[in-house]
Amino acid sequence: MSERVLVAMSGGVDSSVAAALLVEQGYDVIGATMKLFCYGDDVPDRPCCSLDSINDARRVCERLGVPHYVLNLESAFGRDVIDDFVTQYAAGRTPIPCVRCNTFTKFRDLLHKADALDAQWIATGHYARTRSGELLRGRDLTKDQSYFLWGIDRSVVRRMRLPVGEMSKPETRERARALGLTVVADKVESQDICFVPDGDHAKVIARRLGQDTPALSRGPVVLLDGTVVGEHDGYARYTIGQRRGVPGGFPEAMYVVAIRPAERAVVIGPRAALLGRGVVAREMNWLVDSVPVGTRVQAQVRHRAHATAAEIVRVDGAEIELALEEPVSAITPGQSLVLYDGERVLGGGFIERGGAARTALPVLAA
Amino acid sequence: MPQPVYLDHAATTPVRREVFEAMEPFYGPRFGNPSSVHRWGREARAALDEARERVARCLGAHPDEVCFTSGGTEADNLAVLGPLRAQREKGRTVIVSTPIEHKAVLATVHHAAHGGVTERMLVVTTDGVVDFAGSNGAIDDSVAVCTVMWVNNEVGTIQPVPEIAEGVKARGGIMHTDAVQAFGKIDIDVRKLGVDLLTISGHKIGAPKGVGAMYIRRGTQIDPLFHGGSQDRGRRPGTENVAYAVALARAAELAVEEREQEWARLEALRDELEQGLVARIPDAIVHGRGARRAPHVLNLSVPGTDSESLLMALDLAGVAASAGSACQSGNVTPSHVLLAMGVRPELAIAAVRMSLGALSTPEGIARVVELFPALIAKARRLSGAA
Numbered sequence: 071m072s073e074r075v076l077v078a079m080s081g082g083v084d085s086s087v088a089a090a091l092l093v094e095q096g097y098d099v100i101g102a103t104m105k106l107f108c109y110g111d112d113v114p115d116r117p118c119c120s121l122d123s124i125n126d127a128r129r130v131c132e133r134l135g136v137p138h139y140v141l142n143l144e145s146a147f148g149r150d151v152i153d154d155f156v157t158q159y160a161a162g163r164t165p166i167p168c169v170r171c172n173t174f175t176k177f178r179d180l181l182h183k184a185d186a187l188d189a190q191w192i193a194t195g196h197y198a199r200t201r202s203g204e205l206l207r208g209r210d211l212t213k214d215q216s217y218f219l220w221g222i223d224r225s226v227v228r229r230m231r232l233p234v235g236e237m238s239k240p241e242t243r244e245r246a247r248a249l250g251l252t253v254v255a256d257k258v259e260s261q262d263i264c265f266v267p268d269g270d271h272a273k274v275i276a277r278r279l280g281q282d283t284p285a286l287s288r289g290p291v292v293l294l295d296g297t298v299v300g301e302h303d304g305y306a307r308y309t310i311g312q313r314r315g316v317p318g319g320f321p322e323a324m325y326v327v328a329i330r331p332a333e334r335a336v337v338i339g340p341r342a343a344l345l346g347r348g349v350v351a352r353e354m355n356w357l358v359d360s361v362p363v364g365t366r367v368q369a370q371v372r373h374r375a376h377a378t379a380a381e382i383v384r385v386d387g388a389e390i391e392l393a394l395e396e397p398v399s400a401i402t403p404g405q406s407l408v409l410y411d412g413e414r415v416l417g418g419g420f421i422e423r424g425g426a427a428r429t430a431l432p433v434l435a436a
Numbered sequence: 437m438p439q440p441v442y443l444d445h446a447a448t449t450p451v452r453r454e455v456f457e458a459m460e461p462f463y464g465p466r467f468g469n470p471s472s473v474h475r476w477g478r479e480a481r482a483a484l485d486e487a488r489e490r491v492a493r494c495l496g497a498h499p500d501e502v503c504f505t506s507g508g509t510e511a512d513n514l515a516v517l518g519p520l521r522a523q524r525e526k527g528r529t530v531i532v533s534t535p536i537e538h539k540a541v542l543a544t545v546h547h548a549a550h551g552g553v554t555e556r557m558l559v560v561t562t563d564g565v566v567d568f569a570g571s572n573g574a575i576d577d578s579v580a581v582c583t584v585m586w587v588n589n590e591v592g593t594i595q596p597v598p599e600i601a602e603g604v605k606a607r608g609g610i611m612h613t614d615a616v617q618a619f620g621k622i623d624i625d626v627r628k629l630g631v632d633l634l635t636i637s638g639h640k641i642g643a644p645k646g647v648g649a650m651y652i653r654r655g656t657q658i659d660p661l662f663h664g665g666s667q668d669r670g671r672r673p674g675t676e677n678v679a680y681a682v683a684l685a686r687a688a689e690l691a692v693e694e695r696e697q698e699w700a701r702l703e704a705l706r707d708e709l710e711q712g713l714v715a716r717i718p719d720a721i722v723h724g725r726g727a728r729r730a731p732h733v734l735n736l737s738v739p740g741t742d743s744e745s746l747l748m749a750l751d752l753a754g755v756a757a758s759a760g761s762a763c764q765s766g767n768v769t770p771s772h773v774l775l776a777m778g779v780r781p782e783l784a785i786a787a788v789r790m791s792l793g794a795l796s797t798p799e800g801i802a803r804v805v806e807l808f809p810a811l812i813a814k815a816r817r818l819s820g821a822a
Contacts, residue, residue, distance in 0.1 A: 100752070139748050142769060185818050186745035187752060 074098040075191035075231055076184040078176055079130065079138070081123030084195030084234050086130040086254045087242050091233040092193055093134050100187060101131040101138040104175065106147040107265045129253050143179050150174040152265060156278045159271065159306040160285045162331035163404030166218070166373075166420075167263055172196075173221030173355075181226060193231035197239075198415075203228045205357050205415040210238035217373045220408045220418025221355050275306055289334030291317060294327065294343060305329045308336045311344055311400030325400075345397035346424035349380075351407035354388045356417035361385075361409070368410040369394060371401050371421060377410050390419060440754040441800040445640075445793025446589050446617060446733055447758055451683075452642035452794070458686040459644075462679035470676050471667065480678045487678075490685035494692045495634065495651050496625035503650045503671050504681050508616045508637035510661065511650035512540040514672075515612040515633040516548060516583055518658035523580035523610065530554045532574055532582040532604075534566050534595075535776035541583050541614055542772070553580065558600075563727040564593040564777045568600050575600075579609035586618035590773040590789055591724035592733025594622065601630030610656060616640055616648075620691030621699060621730045632656045636688070638680065642794065643687035647680035702792045703731035705801050709790065710734050712805035717812055721783060723774060732793055737779070737786040741815040746788055749811045755804055757790045 075097045077089040093099050103124045124140055131138035151170045158165035176194060184192045197208030198216040205227050208214040222230075234242050246255035262269045272286055279285065285306035290298045300317040302308065308315065312326045316338050327344055328337035349371060361367070363385055368377035369392050378398050384391035392407070401424035408418035462483065468476030470484045485499070492499040505511040516531065523529075533545045535557050549555040556579075558571040566584060575582065582604040586597045601611040612633035615624060619636045626634065633656065638647035652658055652671070664673030691698075713736065714720050723735040737743075743759040750757050759771065770784040779787075790804070 100748075137748075137751065139744075139751075141744060182818065183745060183748070186815060187748055 072096050072098045073191060074100065074187065074189040075193050076100050076102055076180065076187060076189040077193040078180055078195075079103050079127040080195070081126035081130075081254065082195065082259070083246050083251070083254045083257050084197070084242055086127070086195070086251050087237075087245050087249070088193055088195040088231075088233045089130065089136070090134055090245070090249045090251065092231060093136060095233075097191070097231075099134065099136040100189060101127060101134075101136055102141050102180065102183065103127040103138070104141050104143050104147075104180065106143055106171075106175065107152065126253050126257075130251055133251065141180070141183060143175055146179050147171070147175050147265075152274070153278070155263075155271075156275050158404045159275050160279060160283065160331070161404075162285075162305055162329035164309040164402045165404045166406055167265075168218045169221050169406055169418075169420075172219050177222045177226045177230070181229070184229075190229065191231050192226075192229055193233065195234050196232050197235050198232050199235035199413075200227055200230050200232060206235075207410070207413040207415070208232075208235045210241075213239050216410075216415050217370055217406060217408050217418075220357065220406060220415055221353075222357070223355075224357050227357060272304065272307055284334055285331070287334065289336065292335050292337055294337060294339045299338070302336045305331060305334055305336050310402040341399070344399045346399075346401045347394050347397050348383075348392060349394065349398075349401050349407055349424055350389065350391045350422045351419035352389045352422045354385075354390050354417055354419035358411075358414070358416050361416055367392075367416060368412075369398075370406075370408045370410065371398055372405055377408075380409075382409075388419070389422070438754060438803065439800070440756070441803055442756045442795045443790040443792065443800075443804065444756045444758050445795070446592075446789065446791035448639045448645060449642050449793050450795065451639075451644050452687060452690065454690060455643050455683045455686045459679040459683040462682060466678075468678075470678060471665070484676050484678050484681055487681040487685035491636075491649055491681075491688050494624075494685075494688040495636075496627045497651050498654065500669070501626075501652055501654055503652055503668050504676060504684070505648045505650055505672060506646055507639070507648040508538070508614065508635050509540040509648075511635040511637075511648045512538070512583075512612075512614055513544050514650060514658065514661050515614075515635060516541060516544040516581060517661065519581050519610045519633075519656065520548060520553060521659050522657035524553075528578055528580035528609065530556050530576075530578045530580060532556045532558060532579050532584075532609075534558045534560055534584055536560050536564060536566075536588055536590075536773045537583065537585050538589055538614055538616070539772075541585065545583070554578075558584070560776050561727070562778045564588055564591045564724040564773065565727045566595050566600065568596050568603065575603045575607050575609065577607055579604060579607060581610045581612060583612040583614065585614040585616075586624075587615070587621060587730040588724070588733075588773060589617045590733070590771055590787075591735045591777075592617075592729040592731075592791075593724040593727040594618075594730060597631065598629055605630040617730060617733075619688070620695055621732065623695070626651055626653065633658075636684075638684040638687060641687045641691045643683040644680060647677065647684045649684060699731050702796065705792055705796050705798065706731050706734055708798070709792075709801045709805060710736075712801075713808055716805070716809035720812075721779075723777065723779065723787065733789065733791050735774075735787055735789045737774075737783045737788070738812050738816075739783060739786065740819050741786045741812060743786055743788050745815060746786075746811060749815075750788075750808070753807055753811070755807060757788050759787055759789065 079085045079101045128138045151167050155165045155167045196215045197213040199206040207216045286304035291300035308326045322340045324338045327339040365382045369380040370377040379395040380392040383393045409416040468480035470481040488502045489499045492502045559567045561567050597613045604611040611631045614635045616637040620641045632653040634651040639645040721737045774784040
């Protein structure tokens with residue numbers, strides 16, 4: 071009897087091809103689409119997660135001759151992902167909900183379903199790879215999604231199958247066409263966060279916290295020295311490094327460099343003020359054995375950013391501090407810090423703040 | 437894989453051979469439009485009239501009291517919305533219903549409430565039966581329509597429709613019952629019953645999906661949902677689906693003929709299933725256990741499990757069941773019926789409905805009695821571990 075795998079299918083091309091490849095490889099494939107939030111009238115044509123997507127996933131499974139189920143994870147997703155998303159924005163941070171969705175929804179809740187169905191394996195259409203219980207970047211570095219996967223429990227990595235991680239996006243599309251998966255082969259890729267209609271995250275915040283919540287209310291735009299230079303319509307509409315909505319009339323272009331929720335202030339400054347030589351992250355999750363202080367790694371602070379050479383200068387429970395070899399722009403609280411050794415993902419955490427550079431090891435209490 | 441076991445007859449049933457054969461000629465030479473004056477039209481008209489007479493006979497109705505529809509949902513919509521205008525002119529603006537109705541009724545009632553009528557819900561016991569005596573004063577002279585299902589589709593409980601109908605008629609309201617799950621199980625004779633409107637559906641009794649009928653008592657004023665030609669006295673414009681009307685007539689006749697025998701057969705099987713499962717899973721909760729139930733539905737929850745996983749595991753083992761009424765995207769949410777019965781949400785999400793019918797056999801039941809407890813044990817091991 072072949073090994074059973076539960077494939078998380080969004081109705082998109084990547085997870086469809088992942089399912090098809092696993093069928094080819096002889097697995098006993100079960101497709102599952104997770105229903106993660108309510109399909110209100112204001113979310114009509116999402117490329118991902120809509121009712122149409124469920125139908126597309128079902129059609130693909132029909133074509134592959136495998137069963138397909140819809141899993142209702144609305145309440146868990148609402149609690150683990152959407153609530154946190156809103157809380158983070160209210161705290162002046164810029165959250166990265168895909169990480170929490172992967173950590174909790176896909177590779178914890180879905181795994182429980184896999185257990186219930188005697189499925190030893192769990193698979194997704196992520197561009198990443200696993201090898202000997204370790205997580206690796208996707209082969210196609212332009213599509214690599216390992217940045218979103220650092221939060222998965224290490225024991226789960228051994229049960230993951232990521233078949234498209236070996237391929238490039240054009241290869242995946244080509245494969246979809248060759249397999250006759252015409253429903254999904256040329257689908258537009260979803261860029262937005264699935265539960266945020268039209269990329270308008272303020273709407274989601276307003277729905278949960280109310281239109282008059284401090285994060286969406288007027289506040290001052292200030293310079294680094296505290297000088298008030300304008301007004302904004304809610305700090306949750308801003309993120310570090312943003313230029314849009316920043317007042318002009320300065321000798322050089324100005325960017326959001328910090329958000330101070332206590333004062334509802336959006337702090338702006340020149341490009342140089344965005345640069346940081348250190349970073350502090352919390353809620354660290356490790357995917358390899360111990361990584362001690364002094365280890366040299368590559369650190370990535372944002373999806374599609376280059377990884378920068380760095381040194382671990384402090385590990386304090388689930389908190390970590392890194393010294394970056396080169397200055398990195400717009401280190402943003404709430405985003406992820408992911409540590410790599412080449413293509414291996416060592417671990418990651420949520421960025422707490424940019425830190426001052428430390429060239430020497432700090433003196434640690436024994 | 438062993439022989440699959442279909443335990444979802446409350447969702448739909450296979451088309452019966454006799455029914456298929458009865459409708460076949462209308463996909464061949466007898467293709468005419470019943471409204472046409474020529475021979476083809478006359479032949480179709482004859483078949484349609486005859487089908488109407490046969491359905492009427494099954495209900496104890498006059499043929500002109502039978503209106504064919506596209507199914508239970510359309511008939512329910514027509515029953516709730518159709519009488520409202522005329523009733524409002526008499527100053528009647530309240531719709532009375534229950535929280536355990538099928539969505540076809542419930543959503544229509546809510547829709548009507550948006551349009552300005554008042555909805556009033558009868559009280560339901562924890563066994564899933566309308567507590568008519570306890571719904572004091574719900575029926576008064578302001579009631580336009582009262583709609584109460586006869587057999588609940590999720591838990592199988594039989595509702596006191598004759599008593600409620602009597603109460604509604606005494607106060608001059610219009611009484612509707614959704615008898616989709618009751619027809620073929622309960623003896624229905626509208627001559628002895630105070631209902632003015634009654635819904636039946638074809639695909640629950642071996643006819644195809646897409647056909648149903650509504651009994652409309654003579655003298656009941658109904659506005660149509662659709663506008664067009666004068667088919668069915670203008671109550672249901674649109675060229676009649678002769679083949680489906682014939683199919684419904686044949687299926688209805690068979691259901692009435694076999695009713696008592698099938699009740700006894702299904703009840704014995706359902707009891708075997710229920711007792712077998714409860715014996716092996718002593719803390720299983722059978723919903724509606726204390727009420728009179730139709731013989732084809734068993735709905736139970738096992739603490740510490742969830743129906744979503746159980747239904748998938750059952751399906752992978754070749755057993756078809758459901759969590760309640762089928763939903764559009766095929767996913768599972770807590771049943772409004774169970775919640776209305778006061779079932780705790782964590783138990784409601786564990787509910788599994790097994791519904792018996794034509795395909796049910798002692799062998800299939802025996803298999804489920806063995807399989808289901810094993811799946812439950814596994815689910816509990818996992819939830820204990822998680």
